[in-house]
Amino acid sequence: MPYKQLINDSTMAEKVCHSEVFHSIAVKLEDKKNCMQNLRTAVLWMQYMGMVDALPKFIKAESTTNCDLHIQALYNMLLLRVITSMQNRPTNI
Numbered sequence: 001m002p003y004k005q006l007i008n009d010s011t012m013a014e015k016v017c018h019s020e021v022f023h024s025i026a027v028k029l030e031d032k033k034n035c036m037q038n039l040r041t042a043v044l045w046m047q048y049m050g051m052v053d054a055l056p057k058f059i060k061a062e063s064t065t066n067c068d069l070h071i072q073a074l075y076n077m078l079l080l081r082v083i084t085s086m087q088n089r090p091t092n093i
Contacts, residue, residue: 054077058074
């Protein structure tokens with residue numbers, strides 16, 4: 001029942017997003033993500049998750065012909081492309 005309330009009631013979603021518990025979890029996740037920046041496999045997985053996150057936005061923008069969402073999705077995908085190409089560039093040039 002709480003899941004349905006959260007999905008159907010936008011004020012409840014705002015309360016959850018602005019709660020102290022949600023903020024502390026987000027801070028801990030960001031700290032863990034920053035700690036793993038030197039681990040190559042972790043960086044690869046974070047890039048993959050970013051790509052997987054960007055794809056549904058693009059598909060939704062294409063199917064709904066939402067121009068703003070389309071531009072945002074393309075921006076996110078191009079940004080991911082630039083980041084991955086910079087990380088794969090040889091450093092001895």
